[in-house]
Amino acid sequence: MAIMRWEPFREIERLEPFREIDTLQRQMNRLFDRLMPTDGGEKMGFTFVPAAEVEESEDAVHLRLEIPGLEANDIHVEASPESISISGERKSETKTEENGITRSEFRYGKFQRVIPLPTLIQNDKVKAEYKNGILRLTLPKAESERNKVVKVNIG
Incomplete structure (x- = not known):
């Protein structure tokens, strides 16, 4: 059969x-x-991936990442001429007590995000600012990219 x-x-x-x-x-x-x-067949939870926004101006690339709940020294940024790598670890704990009941929540997790850039940058002149959970990076364009003129052929 x-x-x-x-x-x-x-x-x-x-x-x-x-x-x-x-x-x-x-x-x-x-x-x-x-x-x-x-991890050994058990689900560990979703991986945290921070939201990013890339904007290009005439002389720089501006990158903003939403990374709430971290301290500036918990964020690691590495810049190459072609990309930016941002990594860190979230360690969050909340504890509330109400009517004799204690509620405690923990949230931990490492993250890493590599963002390819639309143009070459001067990776030794990157400026960073972290405020209110938003990481702002100013990535100056490489000199060769700033003055780059491309001829456009009209059909």
Whole structure:
């Protein structure tokens, strides 16, 4: 006797949209499984990835990252001419007491984000400021990139 896979949706054509939903659900499950790091088979939680915004001006690239809950000395920034690497570790604890009940929450986690830059920069002249959970980096463009003129051909 052969073992056959039962596919009830194939048998009933009018339920074809449900089969597509089932496929979508499996794909989403696989995506979330990849996002969740594992340690010996157990899920550890989502990895923290700070939101970033890159803006380019005539003489510099401006980068802002949202990294709330950290101290400036907990953030590590490394600059190369082509990219910026930001890493750090979150250590957060809140404790509240109300009506004789104590509630305590902890949140820990390391993060790292490497951001490729749209142009070459002078990595030895990067300026950084961290205030109210926002890291602001001013990345001066390399001299060769500032004066770069590109000829545009019109069809």
